[in-house]
Amino acid sequence: MEEEFIEILSQYQGILHKVNLIYFKNDIDRQDNFQEIVFQLWRSFPNVKNKKSIGSWIYAISISTTISSLRKKSKNEIHDNLPEIKDLDNHFDKLINNDNLRWLIEAIQNLNEIDKSIMFLYLEDKSHEEISEIIGISKTNVGTKINRIKKFLRNKFNTHNHGDK
Amino acid sequence: METNELKNIWIEIDDILTPKTKNELKEILLSKTKRILSKFRWFLMTSILLCIGVITFLIIASLEIKNDILYLLNNAVLAIIIITLLLYYIKSYKKLHFNVRENYNVYVSLNNKVQFLSKELKNKLEITFIPFLGILLILSINVFYTSKSFIGTFQDEENLWGLIFGFLIGMLIAFYFAGKISKYQKKELRILQNYLNELESI
Numbered sequence: 504m505e506e507e508f509i510e511i512l513s514q515y516q517g518i519l520h521k522v523n524l525i526y527f528k529n530d531i532d533r534q535d536n537f538q539e540i541v542f543q544l545w546r547s548f549p550n551v552k553n554k555k556s557i558g559s560w561i562y563a564i565s566i567s568t569t570i571s572s573l574r575k576k577s578k579n580e581i582h583d584n585l586p587e588i589k590d591l592d593n594h595f596d597k598l599i600n601n602d603n604l605r606w607l608i609e610a611i612q613n614l615n616e617i618d619k620s621i622m623f624l625y626l627e628d629k630s631h632e633e634i635s636e637i638i639g640i641s642k643t644n645v646g647t648k649i650n651r652i653k654k655f656l657r658n659k660f661n662t663h664n665h666g667d668k
Numbered sequence: 669m670e671t672n673e674l675k676n677i678w679i680e681i682d683d684i685l686t687p688k689t690k691n692e693l694k695e696i697l698l699s700k701t702k703r704i705l706s707k708f709r710w711f712l713m714t715s716i717l718l719c720i721g722v723i724t725f726l727i728i729a730s731l732e733i734k735n736d737i738l739y740l741l742n743n744a745v746l747a748i749i750i751i752t753l754l755l756y757y758i759k760s761y762k763k764l765h766f767n768v769r770e771n772y773n774v775y776v777s778l779n780n781k782v783q784f785l786s787k788e789l790k791n792k793l794e795i796t797f798i799p800f801l802g803i804l805l806i807l808s809i810n811v812f813y814t815s816k817s818f819i820g821t822f823q824d825e826e827n828l829w830g831l832i833f834g835f836l837i838g839m840l841i842a843f844y845f846a847g848k849i850s851k852y853q854k855k856e857l858r859i860l861q862n863y864l865n866e867l868e869s870i
Binding site (some may be wrong): 521561607616620653 | 674675677680681682685686687689690693694696697700701704722754773774775776777778781830842858859863866867870
């Protein structure tokens with residue numbers, strides 16, 4: 504079973520990396536959370552295989568584990584209101600050369616925890632129905648929420664681009 | 669900005685991710701599982717050893733003063749409370765860290781955690797048992813070391829004041845730590861409840 508789990512994890516690990524990237528701003532927190540998600544996935548693995556799509560299960564566990572572990576990190580409790588701290592040892596910061604991608608990641612990082620997860624799933628090309636199943640809210644509410652976040656991001660993007668000129 | 673423009677920007681994220689090898693993933697899984705299990709073993713062993721220590725004392729003391737029925741009754745009730753608390757804490761710890769719920773949805777998962785923490789906070793088991801446990805334990809130790817009868821400890825005024833003073837100090841310490849734990853749990857609950865409210869208000 505362990506081999507099968509590792510095989511699946513290896514295929515879908517991108518989800519874990521991306522969740523960490525939008526929820527945490529430094530590598531240490533990301534590594535801790537990566538381990539925590541792997542452990543939570545492993546715990547529920549015997550009960551979920553062959554029942555639902557593995558992808559949706561990994562998205563749901565990754566998001567709920569991350570949101571739950573944020574409560575243990577008091578600095579994240581109010582981080583929406585804090586100025587962003589640039590971590591010199593940030594692995595991803597060094598790799599992001601694309602200015603628009605860097606902007607998008609930072610914009611998502613500044614959304615609240617629930618909006619982050621909805622927008623993340625939207626960007627991952629999940630349908631409203633899939634997002635509704637993973638998050639546990641109605642399809643209509645998913646649509647409304649996505650439109651609001653998109654409008655917010657669009658305005659920020661325009662300001663960002665306008666500022667560059 | 670076109671609707672798909674955000675998605676087009678996002679798609680490039682795959683280029684900056686550094687996938688871990690299967691061996692690295694295996695290593696992460698093993699080390700995390702090992703750490704969680706050793707934490708549980710430490711909690712379990714400490715609680716059991718503490719419990720065995722107190723119960724051994726109660727057995728020795730009861731054998732020593734076997735003619736004092738009230739003292740034997742005191743020690744028996746004390747042993748029952750200690751064993752009940754031990755089982756309760758082990759069950760509660762296992763439920764928090766090892767219980768596997770089959771849910772695929774963020775709302776259900778957060779709701780389960782909120783309900784579990786609320787139940788823990790509402791449960792006044794410790795608050796009910798701490799003073800009772802303290803009185804019984806202090807009486808048991810006092811009778812054993814002063815070689816007075818169970819009733820005799822209440823008749824000696826000096827001894828009685830010592831008992832009351834010791835009991836109050838013990839209670840202050842116990843409630844200080846119980847308060848600390850409860851404050852931490854309340855903070856956790858408040859944060860999770862906020863996330864849940866946010867989901868409900870969408």
